[in-house]
Amino acid sequence: MKRRKISPERKALYYFGNAMMVVGGLLFASVFVTGMMNFGNFRDFDRRARNEGMRALAGMGLLIVGGVVSSIGAKGAAGSGLVLDPEKARQDVEPWSRMTGGVVSDALDEAGIDLSGRAGADELPFDEKLRRLHALFKDGILTAEEYEREKKELLDSN
Template identity: 35%
Template sequence: MTNSPKPDQQSPYTNNGGRPRSYDVPTWRKVAYYGGAVLQGVGLVMFFSVFFIGFSAFSGIGTSDTGQDIGRMFRSFPVSLVGFILIGIGQWIRRVGKEGLAGSGVVLSPQGEARDAEPWKRSEGAQDQMRLEEVPTLQTALGGSSKPAGAPAEVVRLRCRSCGYLETEDATFCSQCGQPI
């Protein structure tokens, strides 16, 4: 007797439309995300360069070069504008890298959006699971339980009709033989 489930009892997660399930973010999305961050950094440096030139011009007020420094500050405004545009482009590229082409709205495909959002949804699911695991602890801390803090929680188990294994009450299938409980 094998312990593998029958074909009609397989998990819905075993078939992913004929392609292997990948939980990692693709490399191109990582490159886009971090490349967008670099582009934003370059844009910030370019944008604030005008202010740096202006402050350096006004710090030496008694020198004869002050007028030339102020003129240089006004001539560098196009650099600041290009920096501002690079910040926006970098933010957009980071968004595409984070949410994928369909998730960020570049490609209008609900199926693609669900596929692109899978790594983020899995992470949200893990966070929700952690929150749910903390609920009994919170109830105990708030005085919702009459048991002492060190007492083990009561566990209800059901016996499998096929093999006799004691399974938790929320199980649908026996983890020993795979038969329905």
């Protein structure tokens, strides 16, 4: 299987986005922890409420922005929808699509299957043509005379 290299910049962006989400999650969760620790304590309530509200907003912001940055790192700019070039998107998403079964055209390319209509029987290697001709004779589709005639033509053409 053909393995693609993911650029170090994209890997760094992916991990940076994940780190942002972790920090955002911790900030957001800290609001609940401090709220429980100060339950029933109304001393300096206004200042604490503003502080916890800002931490909650910053945490949610970091979670969202980190998710976007991580997605761009994972799929590339084109794969995440920032660049609307289908070929660039296919290149960006290719390593991940391979993990989930692969892009159909990549799988066909790797298998050597050409669906463009250009590949015909004339493009088969000589030995494969000979094998197929013999298989037709063995299966009774060709008579002995037809087989010998076709085999002679094939040998003369090569």
